[in-house]
Every structure is written in structure tokens, then in C-alpha cells.
Amino acid sequence: MAVTIKDVAREANVSIATVSLVIHNHRRISNATKNKVRDIIERLNYTPSRSARGLVSNKTGNIGFIITNDHFLRNEPFYTQIFIGTEIESKENDFYVLLSIIESDFKERDALPRFILDRNVDGVIVAGKVPEPLTEKLLALKIPVVYIDYIPKYSKFSTITVDNVKGGYLAVNHLIELGHKRIAFVGGDIEHPSIRDRLKGYAQALEKAGLKIDNALIETSEEYPARANGYNAAKKLFSVNNGNITAVFTCNDAMALGVIQYLRDNNRRVPDDISVIGFDDILTERTNDIQLSTVNVPKMEIGIEAMRLISALIKDEKLLSKKIILPVELVERQSTKKLL
Amino acid sequence: MAVTIKDVAREANVSIATVSLVIHNHRRISNATKNKVRDIIERLNYTPSRSARGLVSNKTGNIGFIITNDHFLRNEPFYTQIFIGTEIESKENDFYVLLSIIESDFKERDALPRFILDRNVDGVIVAGKVPEPLTEKLLALKIPVVYIDYIPKYSKFSTITVDNVKGGYLAVNHLIELGHKRIAFVGGDIEHPSIRDRLKGYAQALEKAGLKIDNALIETSEEYPARANGYNAAKKLFSVNNGNITAVFTCNDAMALGVIQYLRDNNRRVPDDISVIGFDDILTERTNDIQLSTVNVPKMEIGIEAMRLISALIKDEKLLSKKIILPVELVERQSTKKLL
DNA sequence: GTGAAAGCGCTAACAT
DNA sequence: ATGTTAGCGCTTTCAC
DSSP states (O other): OOOOHHHHHHHHTSOHHHHHHHHTTOTTSOHHHHHHHHHHHHHHTOOOOHHHHHHHHTOOOEEEEEEEHHHHHSOOHHHHHHHHHHHHHHHHTTOEEEEEEEOTTOOTTSOOOHHHHTTOOSEEEEESOOOHHHHHHHHHHTOOEEEESOOOTTOOOEEEEEOHHHHHHHHHHHHHHTTOOSEEEEOSOTTSHHHHHHHHHHHHHHHHTTOOOOGGGEEOOSSOOOHHHHHHHHHHHHHHSTTTOOEEEESSHHHHHHHHHHHHHTTOOTTTTOEEEOSBOOOSSSOSSOOOBEEEOOHHHHHHHHHHHHHHHHHOTTOOOOEEEEOOEEEOOSSOOOOO | OOOOHHHHHHHHTSOHHHHHHHHTTOTTSOHHHHHHHHHHHHHHTOOOOHHHHHHHHTOOOEEEEEEEHHHHHSOOHHHHHHHHHHHHHHHHTTOEEEEEEEOTTOOTTSOOOHHHHTTOOSEEEEESOOOHHHHHHHHHHTOOEEEESOOOTTOOOEEEEEOHHHHHHHHHHHHHHTTOOSEEEEOSOTTSHHHHHHHHHHHHHHHHTTOOOOGGGEEOOSSOOOHHHHHHHHHHHHHHSTTTOOEEEESSHHHHHHHHHHHHHTTOOTTTTOEEEOSBOOOSSSOSSOOOBEEEOOHHHHHHHHHHHHHHHHHOTTOOOOEEEEOOEEEOOSSOOOOO
8 A cells, every 4th residue: 555644644753634734834833843744755755645635625636628529539739739738737736637528519418528427527628619508518517617719608607719810810911911902711610709700800901901801702601610611612712703812811721721722623823823821820740731821829828728727716716707818820831922 | 515325325215335335236235226226326316426436445547648748749640549549448447547748758767647656547558659767667666557559678568559560561562562663661760669560561571572672772760750750761762772762661651751752852753753651541631732552550449449458457457468469451542553 | 833533425344 | 135334545623
């Protein structure tokens, strides 16, 4: 058996209560005793049992991380990086992170993640868009929750998002500065708050430049913003506005790839004929293809902030709801070019 | 407070011991009682507290997953998929998975993952190549361990690997069947058992076809098998064997990309001039680039098997060491072509 | 400033 | 076939 609080107490000639108080750095304990006990803790290499602690404190020391399979399995490093961020920051807050991948079409009758039914988490981080029924069930639980990269309707949960409006603005402004005037927007799932905001940024940039917003240049759908949908959107867009559009801003990098693929299949060069800019910055060294201009989202940071926030929420009951918005950055690479 | 075993016992008019025995489906309990208690458990929506269980059983119900940052951060979905596999299977075995990302240059003086120091796991899964000092420390702990995709030296740990020799054979045999005779091997970190085995498969295929093994066609290093190293390896290879080589087998997909990049930069078309085949099958829909021929590794399956094995190891003390080898599959796509 | 003791929810040995 | 009870390692209240 591992060393317990009793071993420390015996060795230090104090009671286990004293050891416990030393561990929690209670002021009632004299410095002399504290030092003595701490030395022995170190010498014996003692670490408190999480089970015993959990039993008495009714806390688990675990945080649940919920994400849909859509998001996590679509081998995108986007949410993986966020997950790693929470993991890294969890050390600082002495939590462990438990992952649960739920169905993208989570229904009301579906069971909540096992760690919730098991009462094995003190709080939950929800990453990406999730079905409403999940949010409703979470709401009923009265457990601390932080949403990442998604703002659920009708709920006062805390959220960590990025400045999507600003990102959209930066991307489109970049195109405008390159001389583009006929700039299309390609997005999937326009119900998603992030995508809506990116479109809003698009509109703002055009407006500020005195360019009018042409709905014929805006192609959105209710689909997941994936590569294939980018391809289809480009097809619709370019078969109507033939020869007109000189640049495309897509709501994410995956769709940008689909657009580029379509353009190539139709003998349009990127960026020579058409400039394309994405969002997210997920494609770094994984491809030999053109390096995509995009808007960087601080993925690791998002995870870190989420962990900090859920931790604060758990420790401080009064803290109710907090919305954190992280900044984004324009990344100019090779898929955008000055209009000749 | 949540419902406890006492609530169930009271409601069922039995002792808490009986409830406990029913939960563990002990034969001493009559079916009548079992049914009665189970009904009430369901009705009250009771789940046993993991902390309380852990405290008495001296088990945590957690499995640690250790991986180097090299492997996990290099935004490859390879290990992410494996991790998800363990996560999926963990439900069946009623475990939770805790992740720990360690430094690639883990030294003897470095601290073990927090979940080990905290005694917060019952067993550990180690994914990918890890430094020897980590293995030595793990060995000293006498905790169940399963290695994934790596076979540590001097140790009797259980392992889950894939049939790398067979995979190498399949890849190279595929090239041979396409008429290629001057086939190069590109690999990084030849100390890695998997890479060595893939090279072995390469040699076997050549031998079987009566082709002789030419060391000038084999380019390995001690580096991490990444894209950039693939590029450099191709540079060395093709500047010496100019116009000679018609096909390349790389030890993984990342290096294949580097090789293809080099070839393009030097005006060699893939697959028209040179065929390239990789290993791992990690690049699916993330790129507009050429679809790589490769050898598929069942990533999710690996995770699942690892979880099953660690679970067996924990539950059955007698089970000591077991080596599982999973099959691989040739995936013919567009980067390999019949030699004209 | 420190100790004694109750009790968190459960398992398992022992009693009945 | 079921109940009683000790005890897992810790926190916390109350005494001293």
C-alpha cells in the first residue's frame, strides 16, 4: 500500500488532522509544525488519495470534455488542439480531463455522457456546436458548464469564443486591400453563431470599403462546413457569377480546400485567377498543396481559458456566467494575391 | 446530495450489504431480491460513487494514456484516432482515460505523469516511441502497462502493434507488380522497431521477386519521420541515383509527402515519372493534393485492443505479458502507377 | 495551536 | 439468503 496521511502523522508526531491542515495551508498551524510536516511529506513522497478526498468533499477533481463525433472524428486537429489546451491547463488547477464523444444528432432520449451519470466530474466543457437537447439536459443538472466555440441559444452558460466578426473583417479587408472588389462568401451551417459572425465581419469590411453587399455572392447552407460542401458551394457560385468573382472568403479552411479544388477542376488558378482565404488555420505541414491564407484561431489558448474558467466556476459558486472572447489574427500565405 | 446505497437499501427494505451484493451480481442473493433491488436502483437512478468504491477497493477506475508531444502535437490524427479508440472501448470496461503528454526527451530526473504520482490510475497505456527512462520508471512501479505501436527494449511489457513487416511487404510488392524494379526506401529513425520492420518487409518483397537489395536505394536517418526529413532524404537519394529510381516506399505518409514535394520541385511527376507509396493512411480528406497510395493501419482498433488488454491485465493478475499484432491493408490510390 | 472523533459511500469478512 | 460491522483515507467540527 501507498503511504497515507497516517504514516505522515506518525512520523511527524502529530495528528492526522494537523497533517490535513498543513496540506491545506491552514493559518491555525504554526510555521514550525508546517515545515516539519512538509519535510516529512516530501521525504515519504506522500500524495493524498483522490478517492478519499473525493468521498468526503463530494468532489471528483475531474472535468468532462464533451464534443460531437462530427467535430472530433473528422480528423481535424482543430478540436484536438483545444482538448490539449484543457489538458495542459488542467495540471495547474489539479484537475483531470475526461473525454466524451457524443453523437452529432444527440436526442432528448439519449443518455448523457457516462461521466455525468456516474457523477464523476465537477464540471463540464462543451466544445463546438452541440444539439439543443444536450444543452437542455445540462441546464437541468445545475452543474458548472463552459461552452467553447459555440453559444447555445436560450442559455446563460459561460462561453469561450473567438472574435469571429473581427476575423471575418480582417480576412475580407485583406482581400480588399489586394484590390479585390467582387468577393464571395462561402459558408456552411449558417445557424452556427461563429459562421454568422464571420459573415457579419465580411459585410462590415465591404461596407467600410464602400462596396455593396451582393447576395448572389453569398453561398451558405445548413450543412457541416466541410470540404465537399465547399466544392458544391463554389460550383453554384461560379456557374452563376461566371468570370465575375475574383476572391472568396470561406468560413473555414476545410471549405476553402473544397473551393480551391473546384476552381482547379475548372481551370482557374489560385491565387493567380482567384484569391481564396479561409478561417481557423488548421492546415500547417500536412500537405504539399498551396499554403492557405487564413485567420488564425488560438486553439490551445481556447482550451486553456476554458479550463481556467470552469475551474473558477467550480471553486467560486458566486461566479455565475462569464463570456470570454479571444482575439484572432490574419495569416497571409499563398492563396491570396494582389488583383492585377 | 445524490442518491446513495443507503437510500436504495431503505427503499428496498434490505441492508446496504445486500444492495452491494446485488450490484456485483453475487450468487448468494435470491433472484427475487435481486429483481426488487434492481428495480429500485433503476427507479432512484442510483449509480455507485466511484470515490467510495475507489477508497475501499484501492482502485481508481482510470487508465492513463501517455504520449510524447512529438507524437500528439504534430497535428497528426494518427495517435488521436488511437486515443479515441481507447476512449470508446473504455465504456465497455467501465474505465475512464486520462491523457498525459510528456516531453519527447523525457529524462531520468523528469517527473512521471501526474496521474501516476497521484496514484490516480490503475494501469497505463503508452503510445508511440517513448524514451527509455520512462520505460524504466514504469517498470519499477509494477503497474500494468500496455505499449502501443512500440516495443520497448529490455522489457516484458504487453504490446499492441501492427504487422509492419507484412505492410512493408505489401507496399513494395504492389510496386513490383506495377513493374517497378528500382525501388527506394525512405525512412526516419531506424531505431524505431516499426520502421525497422517496414524496411524488413521491403527487403522481403524484393528478395521474393528476385530483385537485389541495393543499399544506395535505402535512405534512413535518426530523425523523426516527418515531412521535412522526407524531403531531405529524397534530395540525397535522387541526386545520387539520378534517373534510376522509379518508385519510392516511405516508412510513413508524412515522409511520402516530403518526397513528393521534392520530386515536384525537381520537375518529376508523381505518379507518371515516379510512384510513391506511404504507410499509416492518415491523409484522407484534408488536402486537395494527390491521393496517396499507402498501407492502412487500423488506428481505432489499436486503441480498442489496447484498452481491452490493459483492462484484462488489471482484472487478472496472472495475465502477465501479451503481444497482439493487428493486420494492415494495402490501399491503392493515385500516387502509384504501372511502369511503362 | 493541536488532537479526537465523526462520517463521507462503499466492500467484504463475519455473523446469523 | 441476508444483515452487521469494520475500515478504506481523508476533511472538518468541536474540544482542549
